[in-house]
Amino acid sequence: MITYQIVFEGTIISSATFDKADFTPEVLTCVDQSGTIDRVISATDSDYQSVKQAAIDNHVLQKIPEGSFLLPGFTDLHIHAPQWSQAGLALDKPLNEWLNTYTFPLEAKFKDLSFAKKVYQSLVKELLAHGTTTGLYFGSIHNDANLELAKVCAQLGQRAFIGKVAMDNPEQTPDYYRDDSSQVSLKETEKFIKALQELQNHTQAELTPVITPRFVPSCTDETLYGLGKLAQKYNLPIQSHCSESIWEDRYAQERFKKSDTQVLDQFGLLTDKAVMAHGTQLTDADFKLFRERKASLAHCPISNVYFGNSVMRVQDAHQKNINIGLGTDISGGFSPSIYRNMQQAVMSSQILKDNGNDNARITCANAFYLATIGGAKALHLNSGQIKPGFKADLQIVQDQYFDVFSNNASDIFERLVYHTNKENIKQVYVSGKLVHNSVGEDNGK
Incomplete structure (x- = not known):
């Protein structure tokens, strides 16, 4: 026996x-x-x-x-780790003001490793206490701080997928918080990949590097192209935002004459290892491309109430055979609890139904599936x-x-x-x- x-x-x-x-x-x-x-x-x-x-x-x-x-245990498919210390703050502000007045200045502070370690210890403990056994994390642009996050996850025992955020477009990112150039962004991303793989080998913790363009507006074409190549070279997961809001959706159309989904695909960033957050503005044509590429969606229902301009069509996406999981989107979402996001997913689906989408309603069983099986499938985990x-x-x-x-x-x-x-x-x-x-x-x- x-x-x-x-x-x-x-x-x-x-x-x-x-x-x-x-x-x-x-x-x-x-x-x-x-x-x-x-x-x-x-x-x-x-x-x-x-x-x-x-x-x-x-x-x-x-x-x-x-x-x-x-x-x-739950899988949280969308966490901005450096935003934890502003969870619940300024959510009544427009997205642009929220980012430039609060979020970018906060993330810039993570070059201070003692500050980073303190915040990340608090965050990971809180997530574990809420039943989140696997986290998919956006870090900051700072490799040393991102490695601190990985060390905390290894120490506390959480399975973690972590990405160094790439953002180098001077038109859409502040001068005090962005990669100096595309070359720097790609070099630092590859450096982080190797460092995290080395840490994983040393600790035997469940740590995986993730290719992480912040979103299409924050990156130059050269960076988007290079990140797609790095994902292919190292066979890595990819995470970003996709059609989170009306503004983001229109930005892609104005800059590329394509949808956000098509742009990500153009640069090799929409793969079967890709997890794209939000998707409140996705069209049926976008869904078709997600299905063909076998990419997953991270539904962040609390955050979308504040910044998404709509509700993601979970039932439509599921019926089109697209895999979906849940994300807290700390701190666009104020709560570290996947339970709170399951509740909001059900409530928001009723609002979508009331606004004319008769197929929109989801149940507790549907939300629980997203929190468990859907999240695990997105990261190719037997969990x-x-x-x-x-x-x-x-x-x-x-x-x-x-x-x-x-x-x-x-x-x-x-x-x-x-x-x-x-x-x-x-x-x-x-x-x-x-x-x-x-x-x-x-x-x-």
């Missing part, structure tokens, strides 16, 4: 399809020494008791208390589901109203989506390793 790293006993909730979440009581979720789920054993299976007893004997049984549930062969990225969540409200399975699921706060997330695991614990390390054992 396999000696497991940990065995969880209790009810699991995991997406089965876009429209359905499975609620499975009385199971053993067995995590092997590599941090992978080896088996999910039902109470009716013949070896349930023997596996449970072996786990008890080896002191690895983690009993999930009544009223708490084992869920997959986001509780089943054999998948990474043990998990969260133990307490239903704070279990003793008061209905205990019907579907009611519990929707209640968790709508009512879970950080205080209800008791433990979080990444690849089977405990990375957040609000109840004491010996809880339940």
Whole structure:
């Protein structure tokens, strides 16, 4: 019999399809020494008791208390790491003012490594405490600060995809915060790729460099072209913004006579490893190109209320076979919680429906799929589901109203989506390793 790293006993909730979440009581979720789920054993299976007893004997049984549930960890597909310390500030301002008065000056401060480390320690701890086991990060233009972010993620145990932000267009970026030239931008990007790969080899942490043009307006043609070539050379993920707002959408048309999507594709930046945030202005033709390139979308519903000028058509994109996940878009989105963004995704879809898109409504099950399976698929991760062969990225969540409200399975699921706060997330695991614990390390054992 396999000696497991940990065995969880209790009810699991995991997406089965876009429209359905499975609620499975009385199971053993067995995590092997590599941090992978080896088996999910039902109470009716013949070896349930023997596996449970072996786990008890080896002191690895983690009993999930009544009223708490084992869920997959979340993937956040869009985080501006250096913006964390302004989360919730100036969101009543126009985007241009928000960027130039608040955001760019803040990001420029990250050349100070002590400041960067302090902010990133706070951010990553907060994300883990909210159940986010994988983060896709925009860094700043500063390689040393970006490596600080990577070191913090390695130290705290979060899986991280991190990009050095490329921005060199003097017409759209301030002189105090941009790459000095296209050559510098591309050289520093490649330097960061190699440094992060070296750090990953040294720490054995789950760290991946990401090609990161801030967005089309912030980059010259030479930089966009060079970043596409670097993505191809190193076979790396790509992240950027795509048609986030009316202004960004029109900018691409005015500069290139093409849509934002077509411009990204032109420069080799729309690939099956690309994750493009927002997409509130995408047309059916843009969706078609996303589908053909197998690129993914990061839906950031809270941020889009402030800066997106519309709501991304999640149902339309899904029905056109485009993969979609969720992003907080810190700090265009004020909350580090994917739960809050699941809630907003459902609410915003109703607004889209009320404005004439009859197909727009999404459910809690749809939003949960985006937070788990959709995000993991975007990054080509075997994660986001509780089943054999998948990474043990998990969260133990307490239903704070279990003793008061209905205990019907579907009611519990929707209640968790709508009512879970950080205080209800008791433990979080990444690849089977405990990375957040609000109840004491010996809880339940």
